Amino acid sequence: MSALLEVEGLRVRLPTRQGPVTVVDGVDYEVQPAEVFGVAGESGSGKTMSVLALLGLLPPGGAADGHARFGGRDLLRLRRSELRTVCGRDIGIVFQDPMTSLHPMLSIGQQLGEPLRIHLKLSRSAAKRQSAELLDAVRIPDPESALRAFPHQFSGGMRQRVAIAIALAGNPSLLIADEPTTALDVTVQAGIIRLLDRLRRERGLSVILITHDLGVMSSIADRISVFYAGRVVESADRKALVTRPRHPYTRALIDSLPHPEAPADTPLVPIRGMPPAAGAFPSGCTFHPRCGYAVASCTTDVPPLVREGERLLACPVDPLRQ
Amino acid sequence: MSVLELEEVDVTYERRDHVKLKAVVGASLSVDRGQIVGLVGESGCGKSSLARAAVGLVAPSAGRVRFEGQDVSALTRRARPRALTRLQLVFQNPYSSLNPRRKVGDQIADGLPHGTGGRAGRARVGELLERVGLSPGAAERFPSQFSGGQRQRIAIARALAADPSLIVLDEPLASLDASAQAQVANLLVELSRELSLGLLLISHDLAIVRHTADVVSVMYLGRIVETGPTREVWVAPLHPYTEALIAAVPRSDGAGTMPDALPGEVPDPARPPTGCRFHPRCPHRFARCPEEEPVLEAAFTARAVACWLPRDAVPTPPSGRAHTPGAPATNESPSSSSHEGVMPAHKGGTA
Amino acid sequence: MSEAAAIPAPAVVGRIRPVWRRPLAIAGAVIALMWLVVAIFAPLIAPYDPLAQTFTALQPPSLDHPFGTDELGRDVLSRVIYGARVSIPLALLLVFLAATIGGVLGAIAGYFRGLADGTVMRVTDLVFAFPAIILAMVVTAVLGRGLRNAVLAIVIVAWPAYARVVRGLVLSIGDSEYVQSARLLGVSSRKTLFRDVLPNVAGPVLVLATLDLGTAILLLAGLSFLGLGAQPPDPEWGSMVATGTQYFEQWWIGTFPGLAIFTAVVAFNFLGDSLRDFFDPTSAGADRGR
Numbered sequence: 001m002s003a004l005l006e007v008e009g010l011r012v013r014l015p016t017r018q019g020p021v022t023v024v025d026g027v028d029y030e031v032q033p034a035e036v037f038g039v040a041g042e043s044g045s046g047k048t049m050s051v052l053a054l055l056g057l058l059p060p061g062g063a064a065d066g067h068a069r070f071g072g073r074d075l076l077r078l079r080r081s082e083l084r085t086v087c088g089r090d091i092g093i094v095f096q097d098p099m100t101s102l103h104p105m106l107s108i109g110q111q112l113g114e115p116l117r118i119h120l121k122l123s124r125s126a127a128k129r130q131s132a133e134l135l136d137a138v139r140i141p142d143p144e145s146a147l148r149a150f151p152h153q154f155s156g157g158m159r160q161r162v163a164i165a166i167a168l169a170g171n172p173s174l175l176i177a178d179e180p181t182t183a184l185d186v187t188v189q190a191g192i193i194r195l196l197d198r199l200r201r202e203r204g205l206s207v208i209l210i211t212h213d214l215g216v217m218s219s220i221a222d223r224i225s226v227f228y229a230g231r232v233v234e235s236a237d238r239k240a241l242v243t244r245p246r247h248p249y250t251r252a253l254i255d256s257l258p259h260p261e262a263p264a265d266t267p268l269v270p271i272r273g274m275p276p277a278a279g280a281f282p283s284g285c286t287f288h289p290r291c292g293y294a295v296a297s298c299t300t301d302v303p304p305l306v307r308e309g310e311r312l313l314a315c316p317v318d319p320l321r322q
Numbered sequence: 323m324s325v326l327e328l329e330e331v332d333v334t335y336e337r338r339d340h341v342k343l344k345a346v347v348g349a350s351l352s353v354d355r356g357q358i359v360g361l362v363g364e365s366g367c368g369k370s371s372l373a374r375a376a377v378g379l380v381a382p383s384a385g386r387v388r389f390e391g392q393d394v395s396a397l398t399r400r401a402r403p404r405a406l407t408r409l410q411l412v413f414q415n416p417y418s419s420l421n422p423r424r425k426v427g428d429q430i431a432d433g434l435p436h437g438t439g440g441r442a443g444r445a446r447v448g449e450l451l452e453r454v455g456l457s458p459g460a461a462e463r464f465p466s467q468f469s470g471g472q473r474q475r476i477a478i479a480r481a482l483a484a485d486p487s488l489i490v491l492d493e494p495l496a497s498l499d500a501s502a503q504a505q506v507a508n509l510l511v512e513l514s515r516e517l518s519l520g521l522l523l524i525s526h527d528l529a530i531v532r533h534t535a536d537v538v539s540v541m542y543l544g545r546i547v548e549t550g551p552t553r554e555v556w557v558a559p560l561h562p563y564t565e566a567l568i569a570a571v572p573r574s575d576g577a578g579t580m581p582d583a584l585p586g587e588v589p590d591p592a593r594p595p596t597g598c599r600f601h602p603r604c605p606h607r608f609a610r611c612p613e614e615e616p617v618l619e620a621a622f623t624a625r626a627v628a629c630w631l632p633r634d635a636v637p638t639p640p641s642g643r644a645h646t647p648g649a650p651a652t653n654e655s656p657s658s659s660s661h662e663g664v665m666p667a668h669k670g671g672t673a
Numbered sequence: 674m675s676e677a678a679a680i681p682a683p684a685v686v687g688r689i690r691p692v693w694r695r696p697l698a699i700a701g702a703v704i705a706l707m708w709l710v711v712a713i714f715a716p717l718i719a720p721y722d723p724l725a726q727t728f729t730a731l732q733p734p735s736l737d738h739p740f741g742t743d744e745l746g747r748d749v750l751s752r753v754i755y756g757a758r759v760s761i762p763l764a765l766l767l768v769f770l771a772a773t774i775g776g777v778l779g780a781i782a783g784y785f786r787g788l789a790d791g792t793v794m795r796v797t798d799l800v801f802a803f804p805a806i807i808l809a810m811v812v813t814a815v816l817g818r819g820l821r822n823a824v825l826a827i828v829i830v831a832w833p834a835y836a837r838v839v840r841g842l843v844l845s846i847g848d849s850e851y852v853q854s855a856r857l858l859g860v861s862s863r864k865t866l867f868r869d870v871l872p873n874v875a876g877p878v879l880v881l882a883t884l885d886l887g888t889a890i891l892l893l894a895g896l897s898f899l900g901l902g903a904q905p906p907d908p909e910w911g912s913m914v915a916t917g918t919q920y921f922e923q924w925w926i927g928t929f930p931g932l933a934i935f936t937a938v939v940a941f942n943f944l945g946d947s948l949r950d951f952f953d954p955t956s957a958g959a960d961r962g963r
Contacts, residue, residue, distance in 0.1 A: 187583060
């Protein structure tokens with residue numbers, strides 16, 4: 001089965017006062033159809049930028065190299081107008097903050113109607129019907145009156161549902177969600193996670209879920225890629241990654257988080273040091289200053305991402321192999 | 323011996339449209355020396371208002387706040403009495419709680435008792451910085467040169483400078499990265515044990531509170547609905563809201579279990595539901611719930627809950643989750659909306 | 674576990690240009706400086722005595738008199754140069770007074786709140802209700818003509834803006850978390866006012882003052898144009914323009930003083946804009962990436 005999205009050798013550079021810095025340094029991954037693909041990492045790992053690059057949403061002066069094959073085309077080589085069509089129709093996007101991702105002055109109906117009329121070329125009445133159906137799909141109660149309402153009349157969780165509905169308007173095959181639940185309360189978050197899961201099953205939708213929250217990832221993702229300092233360090237299916245992590249960073253990350261299902265006195269083991277800032281990435285393996293298993297070669301050689309069965313691993317030392 | 327005691331505290335605000343809003347109603351809790359009390363709740367539950375009332379940044383509209391036996395008076399233009407400076411607060415946002423134009427060391431020195439200046443003062447500041455895991459040289463730098471986690475540690479050092487017996491922390495970990503969260507959480511527990519420091523830790527993150535707090539209080543729409551030793555509350559919650567909160571926390575065991583959603587939304591605090599504030603969303607509600615509001619009452623040893631459900635014996639842990647992972651969805655009936663946290667439209671009720 | 678402090682990730686910026694690459698700022702600064710120099714060294718620069726009526730009247734610009742002569746035979750160039758001596762220092766004095774009075778009142782309003790705040794705010798509302806020039810005219814009409822009263826009138830018109838700005842800052846910084854933390858640690862609120870609040874007030878006040886310099890010059894010229902400010906024979910740009918309107922054919926009499934007003938006001942405006950961008954890069958004028 002061919003992949004829905006194939007990213008190869010993605011590099012992203014951004015302008016700063018000190019000159020251009022590389023925030024994504026050679027990233028490869030594949031997203032299959034009807035799969036939830038989790039992108040995990042802390043701030044500064046490049047996870048958001050790698051996705052913004054695909055959508056042409058980098059800040060002014062930003063540049064991306066590499067390939068991103070989607071639907072027979074390379075997203076990084078498309079013209080602005082073509083990219084706009086792809087993003088409106090074949091790829092949907094949901095951002096973190098539902099307060100700012102919806103237009104405060106336009107009604108829900110207007111915001112939903114726009115992609116329907118532009119990308120699906122629906123008539124006004126057909127768009128209205130379809131909008132109501134979309135709101136129903138994301139379980140907004142009373143869709144008809146919701147269409148006339150404005151974002152400020154809804155709670156955060158509801159707004160995020162509306163944002164998801166808008167993202168689905170063009171009937172995309174891929175939905176990109178960047179920290180979709182981080183700004184939400186935990187009970188509301190649970191609803192959104194379930195919603196995404198149902199949408200994935202009903203529509204055969206693939207989802208790229210970017211989040212630093214491994215718990216959220218563990219509930220819904222099929223496969224998880226872990227990003228650190230602009231590179232992918234490990235990629236495996238959910239259960240394997242969470243229960244048998246092989247990369248020292250993945251292991252350290254899991255150990256530093258509180259696990260609700262583990263006994264209460266399981267200690268939180270912090271990862272010593274801090275994630276490096278873009279532009280100041282260490283040489284060789286970027287994790288080596290914080291790694292408990294680093295050897296001399298780790299400071300000089302950049303570890304390649306190697307396939308081992310279903311797993312991708314960027315650690316030649318591989319100290320955690322059973 | 324309780325260091326901090328809140329007794330039936332109300333905190334009232336006036337909203338822009340001149341509506342009086344009770345952000346906190348009848349809240350009672352206490353923190354002992356060396357004890358970590360966690361206060362959890364979601365948006366709109368009033369926990370931040372409670373934190374501010376606990377330290378005296380805002381005066382309670384009813385009830386009393388007592389610190390080391392004395393009433394906590396609200397801040398006026400005069401300098402805070404020395405006795406009250408042993409009650410400190412650490413804010414959520416480490417980017418706005420430090421003055422960007424003053425050196426870190428000077429800001430920490432603000433808390434030193436009067437007369438500690440010069441060399442002794444500088445030495446003490448250095449000690450405090452080391453205590454929170456930073457180098458003494460940090461005193462000469464400015465906040466903008468530090469990361470979020472480091473800034474939060476500076477804020478903690480500043481609170482420690484006043485030699486407090488209790489620190490209230492309002493979402494201290496919320497703005498931090500995973501790496502920093504674990505570091506600061508561990509630091510707090512260490513400090514509490516070593517210095518016999520009481521901590522009132524306010525957070526929306528149940529998992530972290532479970533790890534750090536000895537006792538936990540759960541708030542919903544301005545009321546404390548349950549209190550008890552963390553371990554016991556987690557394993558056998560007495561209040562349906564606590565149960566729902568715990569069930570909503572995603573598990574990270576990789577099994578792919580979906581967290582449970584809670585149907586409905588938090589109502590407008592200016593117009594809370596009649597009777598028990600949680601009843602419109604409660605799966606166990608019955609006739610009495612919309613009629614009378616339950617108060618926090620002791621249950622078993624060291625536990626308290628505000629709920630009309632009868633408690634005859636030690637409750638058994640809640641039953642396993644209904645949703646089995648990977649099972650294909652059947653035709654969805656309207657009521658299954660509640661699985662996703664939405665109140666079905668046809669049910670009449672506040673939502 | 675000691676850690677060295679690390680510089681956090683460099684902020685992604687578009688193109689914040691350093692000061693020396695902003696043409697408007699440079700132009701503004703240069704011209705403003707030039708006028709300042711002219712004002713200071715007027716006796717050395719001006720070719721003739723501005724009050725001397727010794728030349729042929731109404732001569733067009735020539736090599737002897739680059740700006741021509743006016744209706745009383747005085748050299749216009751010298752009068753324009755000496756005019757700077759009136760406008761620039763008075764504008765500086767005026768803005769300084771307004772900023773000080775307004776700033777102090779605003780700080781009192783923000784610090785004590787309650788009655789003091791209400792009173793100051795109502796007075797500023799009152800002043801804001803009138804167009805500046807009208808109010809200034811009324812004050813000079815009451816106090817009498819002359820430059821001193823014109824200055825007073827403009828100070829009365831200008832101080833409320835400073836009061837508003839300073840009050841707002843005192844309130845917002847006073848409510849900030851770092852000030853609240855200091856208060857909880859036992860620092861008195863007066864100390865936090867001087868240590869935390871006021872240093873942050875300097876920036877916005879400076880921006881306002883620089884922009885106000887242009888307005889002050891304009892108001893001063895306007896009052897003089899109406900005959901309420903500078904009195905003959907004092908060389909003041911506004912009154913020179915007034916004379917120029919009566920001698921339309923002799924365009925040089927009104928145009929050169931007018932250009933002087935224009936360049937001075939624009940220069941201070943550019944300077945003020947650049948200062949504002951410098952202090953607050955999020956304002957609309959800054960050229961910045963997302």
